[in-house]
Amino acid sequence: ALNTLSGGERQRVKLAISMAKKGAVYVLDEPTTGLHLADVDNLLALLDRLVDAGNSVIVIEHHQAVMAHADWIIDLGPGAGHDGGRVVFEGTPSDLVTARSTLTGEHLADYVGRPRH
Incomplete structure (x- = not known):
């Protein structure tokens, strides 16, 4: 029964049910904070699955x-x-x-290995 779950467990159940729906909009604020690099890859795969299932994902990152x-x-x-x-x-x-028109563009270019002109 749901009343046997903690508040955090109930939130995760609600989130899992919501993630099974199509056409939802998810807004995530810095979801990689504290994640190991391998977990960032897992997060990206999850976000891809959400988009592939017809959802919109907005990430502040x-x-x-x-x-x-x-x-x-x-x-x-x-x-x-x-x-x-x-x-x-x-x-x-x-x-x-x-x-490379912004500071973000400069850093992202360095990250992906695009040399400066």
């Missing part, structure tokens, strides 16, 4: 592996805090790497 794996990036900047808050790039990760 600084992890370069997640950014490189994304379908679309919206980069806010040009800096952090009071120096940010404007859309400075919108497009595919490869377009961001090619443009």
Whole structure:
């Protein structure tokens, strides 16, 4: 019975039921925090399965592996805090790497091994 589960266990059951549905929107804030690199790969595979099942996944993330794996990036900047808050790039990760028009683009290009021109 559900009343025998802890609050956290009930939340996980609700999340699992929700993840089985089609057409949901998931918003994740820094889901890689504290994860081992192998677990980041597992997370990316899970996110791919969610998208393949007809769901939308929005991830707020600084992890370069997640950014490189994304379908679309919206980069806010040009800096952090009071120096940010404007859309400075919108497009595919490869377009961001090619443009190198933002600090994120520079770091992502270095991550994927794209040399500077």
